[in-house]
Amino acid sequence: MPPSELLRCEGLPRFDAIEAEHVDQQIPALLADLSERFTTLEDQLRERLSEPDSTPLSWDELMPPFHALGERLRWSWGVVTHLTAVRNTPELREAHARQQPEVVRFSNRVGQSRVLHQALRSLLEQKNNTLDSTQVRILETELLSMQHRGVGLKGDEQQAFNRTSERLAALSTSFSNHVLDATQQWSLVVDDRDQLRGVPDRVLDNLAVDAATADGPWRLGLDMPSYVPILTHAENRDLRETVYKAYVSRASQGELDNGPLIEEILALRQEQSQRLGYANWAELSLASKMADGVDAVETLLEELRAAALPVAEQELKELNQLAASRGAKEALAAWDVSFWAEQLRRERFDLDQEALRPWFPLPQVLDGLFNLCERLFAIRIEAADGDAPIWHEDVRFFRVLDRRGEALAGFYLDPFSRPASKRGGAWMDECLNRRRQPNGDLTLPVAYLICNQTPPSGETPSLMSFEEVETLFHEFGHGLQHMLTTVEHPQAAGINNVEWDAVELPSQFMENWCFDRKTLMGMARHWTTGEPLPEADYIKLCSSRTFMQGSGTLRQIHFALTDLRLHSQWSPELGLSPDAFRRRIAETTTVLPPIETDRFLCAFGHIFAGGYAAGYYSYKWAEVLSADAFSAFEEVGLEQDDAVAATGERFRNTILSLGGSLRPAEIYRQFRGRDASSAALIRHSGLATSTG
Known part of the structure; x- marks a missing residue:
């Protein structure tokens, strides 16, 4: 095996050559080399900027060597971070924790380099500037990023900023590990099949302690393929209550308690934002977003809350009426909602979500997704298993080609849940960025696409719920923006440099196509008989699209407002814990208040261990964009292939192609000819009647 895989910094990673000890050996060596090279670059820039009457600094003098350093670190540390998410071990986790502070220190050093900052400003402010719009935007973003990294701070203040940055990075990692451990540690063994009445046999097969026996016992867990079916289908109310209470209290007790971490994270973020001249973390976060400040976000969220609340209240009333008509003795609790919603x-x-699974085996869904991409964007996707090293036997590799057969990109797909070693949820991440190398060669983009759906069982393939189908399309939308970019500067290619509240546009846009007749009926075939999904079921599926949408929208508003206000209004001086503060917000954003033992914040990884701090609203902000974008296809007629292809080409040439090379509002106007309107989202969500 290659002894220095993490020092290679290019090409597809050889995952089988990377173990925890390599992280401890090779990341310090990489950082030492990068530090030496950065010192040389600083010396050259210092000398260059001090020359009297010299020719102006050029892009090629500064940016390629500067960005080469960043790309090497991004590649190596990105591989390590990726493996901690998909092939987690105690040894790898500990190695990551040991090296992370040094990675943060190096990043802070670069971000706080005054000579680099001076050089970037000099390049941007030159008269008779020959920079193109993409280069200008990259420079503007780099300068804002350096401001947020503390380049303007001095002495003790900068040292304190750096210590806090390192501490925040460590807290974020600990938070994520606590959630993973708490999810993994809890289980409940059930011996009596009667206790699991209503739970589909397919689910029980996967939960069986011994796969060879069909009569139990069964081990229930808190990972999605176990938790969701129990809450949705188990007739045993006490069992649902037990599992629900375990889930909403994850990482809130003992040594895995994230409560103290949350308070420290919020306090340190407030310190950092004030050091940088912002009133709070929300203001700092929104300085680099598409939304025009906290008030603009609050306005959108209130518009959607006002539309969703009465619908959600009516939905809960209908669930209570149904439950009462079937003998329920008391009003519904939180652990009843999913079950009665399914009823x-x-x-x-007349639609049973579980009964739909046989029509959505993963291979067929992939074929349908790939056919849609060919129809919309004139690309072909081909399996290339064996062409790339993988980190687990479940992982597949694909290549993306244009219609002439020329390679455009590649992607890994890791579709199945592995709760012992793989983080929950679904995401897309970068493996390789598109970039033009100094020798003229073009590096093609490669993406990681990660899901956590039910794995195959015996001869039965992974049969997907419709929600899992939507999730796959969602993540593939992110992948398309990464893979179909035409930008050759990696700092603005694909999802790079795209404002956080615009980055969900392609992903949510792709979800809409799950309901498109041609797409859905093209992939929905019974895995054993090959029979197409009955027309009646297609109509039911589309009719049910807005089912419980008031509750679903309100739930997202609750998350978004909790995040935004924790980062703009909460402080220890309020005399309220973050949990109590969240419960106040719940008074106007939920129809069933959180139960006493609900510690949702302790597992809210998006904002405490991900990139969504004061940014969770981005899902709804981008949903406005994506619904409005999809309505462009509706306007030309979804059955009109030529018109759909032409609109798809325009979408590809703007939203997917231009990445972070222009401001997202400008790119959107190029596609749509106008700014986005929230009308399409309210209509698609079935909330229009509540707005009067």
Whole structure:
């Protein structure tokens, strides 16, 4: 095996050559080399900027060597971070924790280099500037990023900023590890099949302690393929209550308690934002977003809250009525909602979500997704298993080609849940960025696409719920923006340099196509008989699209407002814990208040261990954009292939192609011919009647 895989810094990683000890050996060596090279670059810039009457500093003098350093670190540390998410071990986790402070220190050193900052400003402010719009935007973003990294701070203040940055990075990692450990540690063994009445056999097969026996026992867990079916299908109310209470209290007790970490994270973020001249972390976060400040976000969220609340209240009333009509003795609790919603869905639409799974085996869904991409964006996607090293036997590799057969990109797909070693949820991340190398060669982009759906069982393939189908399309939308970019500066290619509240546009846009007749009926075929999904079921599926949308929208508003206000209004001086503060917000953003033992914040990884701090609203902000973008296709007629292809080409040439090379509002106007409107989202969500 290659002894220095993490020092290679290019090409597809050889994952089998990377173990925890390599992280401890090779990351320090990489950082030492990068530090030496950065010192040389600083010396050259210092000398260059001090020359009297010299020719102006050029882009090629500064940016390629500067960005080469960043790309090497991004590649190596990105591989380590990726493996901690998909092949986690105690040894790898500890190695990551040991090296992370040094990575943060180096990043802070670069971000706080005054000579680099001076050189970037000099390049941007030159008269008779020959920079193109992409280069100008990259420079503006680099300068703002350096401001947020503390380049303007001096002496003790900068040292304190750096210590806090390192501490925040460590807290974020600990938070994520606590959630992973708490999820993994909890289990409940059930011996009596009667206790699991209503739970589909397919689920029980996967939960069986011994796969060879069909009569139990079964081990229930808190990972999604276990938790969701229990809450949705188990008739045993006490069992649902037990599992629900375990789930909403994850990482809130003992040595895995994230409560103290949350308070420290919020306090340190407030310190950092004030050091940088902002009133709070929300203001700092929004300085680099598409939204025009906290007030603009609050306005959108209030518009959606006002539309969703009465609908959600009516939905809960209908669930209570159904439950009462079937003998329920008391009002519904939080652990009842998913179960009775599924019962109402079946009654109203004669639609059983579990019964739909046989029509959505993963291989067929992939074929349908790839056919859609060819129809919309004139690309071909081909399996290339064996062409790239993988980190687990479940992982597949694909290549993306244009219609002439020329390679455009590649991606890994890791579709199945592995709760012992793989983080929950679904995400897309970068493996390689598109970039033009100094020798003229073009590095093609490669993406990681990660899901956590139910794995195959015996001869049965992974049969997907419709929600899992939507999730796959969502993550592939992120992948398309990464893979179909035409920008050759890696700092603005794909999702790079795209404002956080615009980055969900392509992903949420792709979800809409799950309901498109041609797409859905093209991939929905029974895995054993090959029979297409019955027309009646397609109609029911589309009719049920807005089912419980008031509650779903309100839930997202609750998360978004909790995040925004924790980062703009909460402080220890309020005399309220973050949990109590969240409960106040819940008074106007939930129809069932959180139960006493609900510690949702302790597992809210998006904002405490991900990139969504004061940015969770981005999902709804981008949903406005994505719904409005999809309505462009509706306007030309979804059955009109030529018009759809032409609109798809325009979407590809703007939203997907231009990445972070221009401001997202400008790119959106190029595609749509106008700014986005929230009308399409309210209509698609079935909330229009509540707005009067």
